[in-house]
Amino acid sequence: MSSINLIIDGQKVEIEKGMTILEAAKKINVNIPTLCHHDDLCVAGNCRICVVEIEGRNRLEASCATPAEEGMVIKTNSPKVRRSRKTITELLLSEHAEECTKCYKNGNCELQDLTSEYFNENFRFLNLVPDKNYTIDKSSFALQYDPSKCVRCQRCVRTCAEIQGVNAISAAHKGKDMRISTFMEMNFAEVVCTNCGQCITHCPTGALTEHRYFEEIWEAIENPQKHVVVNTAPSVRVALGEPFGLEPGTIVTGQMVAALRKLGFDSILDTNFGADLTIIEEGHELLDRLKRALVDNDKSVKLPMITSCSPGWIKFIEHMFPNSLEHLSTCKSPQQMFGAMAKTYYAEKRGLDPKNIVSVAIMPCTAKKYEANRPEMKSSGYQDVDAGLTTRELALMIKQARIDFTKLEEEKFDSLMGESSGAADVFGATGGVMEAALRTVYELVTGREIPFDGLNITPVRGLDGIKEASIKFENCLPDFKFLEGVEAKCAVAHGLKNARTIMNQVAEGKSPYHFIEVMACPGGCIGGGGQPIPTTDEIRKKRIAAIYREDAGKPIRKSHANPEIIGIYKDYLEKPLGHKSHKLLHTHYTKRNRF
Amino acid sequence: MSKENLKRSDIIFEQYGIKYKVFDRVIEFKSSELIIQELLDSGLKGRGGAGFPTGLKWKFAAQQESPEKIIICNADEGEPGTFKDREILLQVPRKVLSGMGICAKAIGANKGIIYLRGEYEYMLPELQAEVDFFNEHAKEKGLDFNIIIRLGSGAYVCGEETALIESIEGKRGEPRNKPPFPVINGLMEKPTVINNVETFVNVVLINKLGVERFNNLGTTDSRGSKLFSVSGDTKKPGVHELELGMKLSDFVDEFGDGDTKAVQVGGASGYCVPRRDFDKTIIGFEGIPTGGSMMLFNSTRSMYNVLHNFLEFFEEESCGQCTPCRVGTQQLRKGIEAIKSGERSCEYIDDLLKLTDTMKLTAKCGLGQSVGNSFNTIIKNFREEMLY
Ligand SMILES: Cc1cc2nc3c(=O)[nH]c(=O)nc-3n(C[C@H](O)[C@H](O)[C@H](O)COP(=O)(O)O)c2cc1C
Ligand code: SF4
Ligand code: SF4
Ligand code: SF4
Ligand code: SF4
Ligand code: FES
Numbered sequence: 006m007s008s009i010n011l012i013i014d015g016q017k018v019e020i021e022k023g024m025t026i027l028e029a030a031k032k033i034n035v036n037i038p039t040l041c042h043h044d045d046l047c048v049a050g051n052c053r054i055c056v057v058e059i060e061g062r063n064r065l066e067a068s069c070a071t072p073a074e075e076g077m078v079i080k081t082n083s084p085k086v087r088r089s090r091k092t093i094t095e096l097l098l099s100e101h102a103e104e105c106t107k108c109y110k111n112g113n114c115e116l117q118d119l120t121s122e123y124f125n126e127n128f129r130f131l132n133l134v135p136d137k138n139y140t141i142d143k144s145s146f147a148l149q150y151d152p153s154k155c156v157r158c159q160r161c162v163r164t165c166a167e168i169q170g171v172n173a174i175s176a177a178h179k180g181k182d183m184r185i186s187t188f189m190e191m192n193f194a195e196v197v198c199t200n201c202g203q204c205i206t207h208c209p210t211g212a213l214t215e216h217r218y219f220e221e222i223w224e225a226i227e228n229p230q231k232h233v234v235v236n237t238a239p240s241v242r243v244a245l246g247e248p249f250g251l252e253p254g255t256i257v258t259g260q261m262v263a264a265l266r267k268l269g270f271d272s273i274l275d276t277n278f279g280a281d282l283t284i285i286e287e288g289h290e291l292l293d294r295l296k297r298a299l300v301d302n303d304k305s306v307k308l309p310m311i312t313s314c315s316p317g318w319i320k321f322i323e324h325m326f327p328n329s330l331e332h333l334s335t336c337k338s339p340q341q342m343f344g345a346m347a348k349t350y351y352a353e354k355r356g357l358d359p360k361n362i363v364s365v366a367i368m369p370c371t372a373k374k375y376e377a378n379r380p381e382m383k384s385s386g387y388q389d390v391d392a393g394l395t396t397r398e399l400a401l402m403i404k405q406a407r408i409d410f411t412k413l414e415e416e417k418f419d420s421l422m423g424e425s426s427g428a429a430d431v432f433g434a435t436g437g438v439m440e441a442a443l444r445t446v447y448e449l450v451t452g453r454e455i456p457f458d459g460l461n462i463t464p465v466r467g468l469d470g471i472k473e474a475s476i477k478f479e480n481c482l483p484d485f486k487f488l489e490g491v492e493a494k495c496a497v498a499h500g501l502k503n504a505r506t507i508m509n510q511v512a513e514g515k516s517p518y519h520f521i522e523v524m525a526c527p528g529g530c531i532g533g534g535g536q537p538i539p540t541t542d543e544i545r546k547k548r549i550a551a552i553y554r555e556d557a558g559k560p561i562r563k564s565h566a567n568p569e570i571i572g573i574y575k576d577y578l579e580k581p582l583g584h585k586s587h588k589l590l591h592t593h594y595t596k597r598n599r600f
Numbered sequence: 601m602s603k604e605n606l607k608r609s610d611i612i613f614e615q616y617g618i619k620y621k622v623f624d625r626v627i628e629f630k631s632s633e634l635i636i637q638e639l640l641d642s643g644l645k646g647r648g649g650a651g652f653p654t655g656l657k658w659k660f661a662a663q664q665e666s667p668e669k670i671i672i673c674n675a676d677e678g679e680p681g682t683f684k685d686r687e688i689l690l691q692v693p694r695k696v697l698s699g700m701g702i703c704a705k706a707i708g709a710n711k712g713i714i715y716l717r718g719e720y721e722y723m724l725p726e727l728q729a730e731v732d733f734f735n736e737h738a739k740e741k742g743l744d745f746n747i748i749i750r751l752g753s754g755a756y757v758c759g760e761e762t763a764l765i766e767s768i769e770g771k772r773g774e775p776r777n778k779p780p781f782p783v784i785n786g787l788m789e790k791p792t793v794i795n796n797v798e799t800f801v802n803v804v805l806i807n808k809l810g811v812e813r814f815n816n817l818g819t820t821d822s823r824g825s826k827l828f829s830v831s832g833d834t835k836k837p838g839v840h841e842l843e844l845g846m847k848l849s850d851f852v853d854e855f856g857d858g859d860t861k862a863v864q865v866g867g868a869s870g871y872c873v874p875r876r877d878f879d880k881t882i883i884g885f886e887g888i889p890t891g892g893s894m895m896l897f898n899s900t901r902s903m904y905n906v907l908h909n910f911l912e913f914f915e916e917e918s919c920g921q922c923t924p925c926r927v928g929t930q931q932l933r934k935g936i937e938a939i940k941s942g943e944r945s946c947e948y949i950d951d952l953l954k955l956t957d958t959m960k961l962t963a964k965c966g967l968g969q970s971v972g973n974s975f976n977t978i979i980k981n982f983r984e985e986m987l988y
Binding site: 048049050051052053054056063064065067070071072085088089092093096097099100129130131133136156157159175176178179180181182183 | 757772920923935969
């Protein structure tokens with residue numbers, strides 16, 4: 006790579022050829038405001054807030070979209086630049102229903118940040134909002150769209166296309182009518198949307214947000230008749246600190262539990278328990294499929310088996326590969342397993358009437374909101390999970406209660422479905438379900454621990470879009486002799502675009518794998534659509550590192566070694582894939598169409 | 601300064617006796633380098649409005665190493681008040697195809713596309729027949745070059761070269777960031793030359809007349825003759841071929857109705873010249889450049905209405921992706937309405953003028969950048985008409 010030299014605000018900078026002016030400026034800590042730009046996405050260059058002056062040119066150029074060139078002399082803060090940014094901000098506001106005090110994104114909004122820098126006491130322009138007929142779409146369980154807060158940066162459009170390959174949203178119409186829209190301008194509930202929420206975490210404003218349910222939960226907590234059980238997903242504890250100013254990747258498990266107790270939940274339990282349960286069921290399911298395929302020569306068995314814990318992924322495959330649904334594990338996600346157990350096993354053990362239990366899941370995810378509302382998720386006889394709240398909603402509840410989060414003493418989960426292994430923790434990162442499953446499956450088959458240093462299955466870790474690993478079974482236990490010498494081939498994909506690549510192979514019958522893990526969101530749940538904003542690769546890496554620290558610090562690292570898991574099979578479920586398991590822990594999928 | 605008379609010319613629509621004679625000679629006898637050198641010497645500038653030197657564009661394209669290069673003829677002709685490309689395609693389509701063929705030889709392109717304005721669909725059968733004949737003919741002459749026709753999708757912004765490329769690629773017609781320019785990275789990421797219909801015709805003229813005779817037409821800065829689409833309050837509406845570098849006063853003497861109060865040069869994105877400036881305005885790259893639209897307005901016309909029409913056009917036809925243009929055009933239209941109705945004071949005009957400065961500085965493409973041309977010139981010259 007050849008390097009080039011240029012001058013930004015009087016400062017010399019040497020960079021690699023091909024970098025943009027924005028990147029060059031970042032290198033010397035010159036901060037240029039941006040709005041349509043996002044590190045995850047391709048360059049758009051449409052908001053124009055990042056304009057800079059280049060000596061010798063009359064016009065200003067968008068720094069995010071302009072390659073730096075040898076000898077350029079750039080000013081990022083000239084009067085011309087400042088005036089332009091101010092005017093552009095004002096123009097954006099003139100199309101915008103400025104209601105910061107009534108807005109969910111108040112305090113975490115990139116447009117608001119701009120207005121605090123480029124505010125104008127003598128706002129010049131006319132209000133265009135009354136001409137616009139903005140209507141809010143709350144039809145989806147997962148997300149809501151308020152066009153009056155949209156700055157038309159198309160970050161959501163690029164996210165849905167580039168990261169997820171779904172293309173549920175696009176820019177429609179032109180000129181003054183240009184807006185973000187769905188297929189045929191239908192409601193979000195009616196279009197092919199996976200509910201993944203990635204568009205939300207990439208939206209700079211309050212236009213796309215999650216459908217919020219925390220007010221209902223406040224009411225349930227207040228209601229003395231209700232026993233409100235809460236469980237928290239593995240990835241929440243490594244991200245919840247961020248809204249309180251902590252570094253990404255700070256582990257706040259103990260503070261989170263303490264805060265939930267202060268909020269008034271009756272029982273603070275762990276989704277990780279559900280994750281361990283998932284591994285037991287899913288591991289046995291995999292072995293069962295392998296046995297039926299290899300020993301019984303059963304042609305109806307579908308391999309590779311694909312994980313099913315990411316509800317955005319489930320909605321995706323139902324729409325895009327409806328003929329491949331039998332490849333999905335029939336296991337419910339940890340959230341739904343937990344919900345079903347909460348209103349059966351937990352209720353029984355605690356002597357509670359399940360009709361009075363309100364089960365709340367704190368999730369990094371918006372698709373979980375949709376999943377909770379799926380009609381098939383009522384195996385306890387009630388809606389198994391009453392509400393899924395995002396990490397962001399929980400942070401807001403904690404703020405509303407004015408709990409000084411960072412100063413809380415660490416506390417422990419309640420017992421009965423509060424205990425978990427390190428294997429459940431790694432569920433939060435891409436590759437984690439695979440890692441957790443292999444730790445258990447290998448040991449089931451061979452009676453020995455998986456031969457990776459410190460149980461860390463490094464090939465499935467990290468942010469590569471598609472990862473592969475294989476493991477050979479040797480010296481198998483008598484029950485699993487059929488696997489002797491078999492090399493189990495595994496693949497991990499995160500982000501639905503990568504999932505599509507893997508699935509195309511499966512659909513063509515050319516997949517070389519036995520077991521595939523798919524997570525809808527880039528990075529896995531730690532990068533979920535319900536996580537704190539912003540989320541970038543830098544932040545994903547820090548959250549992932551925290552996940553593995555949490556795992557490494559646990560005394561129990563394997564799902565099957567979790568004493569509460571052993572207990573629940575002894576007391577209640579009897580055996581994996583047994584009758585009760587099938588009723589409560591497994592599910593089926595729905596074929597959907599592509600439009 | 602003595603009054604010079606208007607110089608009409610008649611070379612663009614001249615029908616040649618033998619089909620594709622100029623093209624054949626160039627393909628047979630001229631090297632790529634020579635074609636481009638002659639084009640550079642001719643000083644030909646693009647006829648689509650932006651006026652980029654054609655020889656230079658082709659030179660850049662020729663320098664690109666790529667097994668595939670593409671030539672696009674921009675026949676989108678969406679600028680209000682322009683209809684000269686239509687005449688060319690109806691009367692002398694062979695010159696356009698020849699020009700594209702010569703370009704193919706010069707830059708080493710194998711694929712040509714005519715992006716035809718959707719409303720010109722009625723021309724398709726005849727034009728297609730002509731293209732089929734040309735493709736066959738080029739093959740016979742040993743030129744590996746094939747032209748196809750694509751119908752435009754009806755948006756003005758799709759005439760902008762990169763939006764046009766997006767549109768051919770089947771995407772939303774939104775202009776791209778430049779650089780990279782299309783000659784480096786255009787349609788399907790291939791080096792792509794885009795020229796206006798009339799530009800290709802001029803290439804043929806240069807090769808027929810020779811550089812020297814071509815250079816005798818027009819002025820140093822504005823070589824050659826040009827088609828003008830004349831409309832508005834005129835006795836002679838239609839397409840007229842005139843040498844570039846004329847004085848606007850001479851033009852008005854010829855085409856005006858005796859009561860011309862202003863001429864809008866270059867369509868909605870061009871400039872409005874009031875009567876008192878006719879004498880000192882040169883039409884050409886040294887003065888006001890134009891894609892060819894000349895709209896004449898007499899004293900019965902309200903310049904407020906003229907401007908209001910233009911602004912309505914822009915707020916509809918902006919692609920809407922960038923802030924200064926999408927919102928700026930709405931503010932300008934609503935702004936002059938508010939001034940007219942008294943909701944805003946007349947000083948608000950100055951805020952709007954400043955807004956057009958920002959649009960010029962920061963808009964992503966030529967559309968948003970040039971809205972201020974007509975706005976500023978109309979406001980500055982007819983400010984009182986905005987108020988009363
Ligand atoms: C909004 C907009 C509309 C345009 N429409 C046309 C058009 O209809 N025809 C055209 O030839 N050029 C049009 N152009 C100019 C083209 O972008 C491009 O400069 C031209 O086709 C290059 O050809 P030339 O160098 O031969 O003029 C337009 C530019 C803009 C910004
Ligand atoms: S989106 Fe941002 S600027 Fe708009 S109302 Fe909400 S917080 Fe305020
Ligand atoms: S939730 Fe996911 S699939 Fe739906 S529109 Fe947003 S990014 Fe696309
Ligand atoms: S919804 Fe959000 S991300 Fe999408 S264009 Fe509007 S402001 Fe940008
Ligand atoms: S200036 Fe106007 S037409 Fe051009 S890119 Fe911006 S919004 Fe689109
Ligand atoms: S951040 Fe560069 S144009 Fe939007």
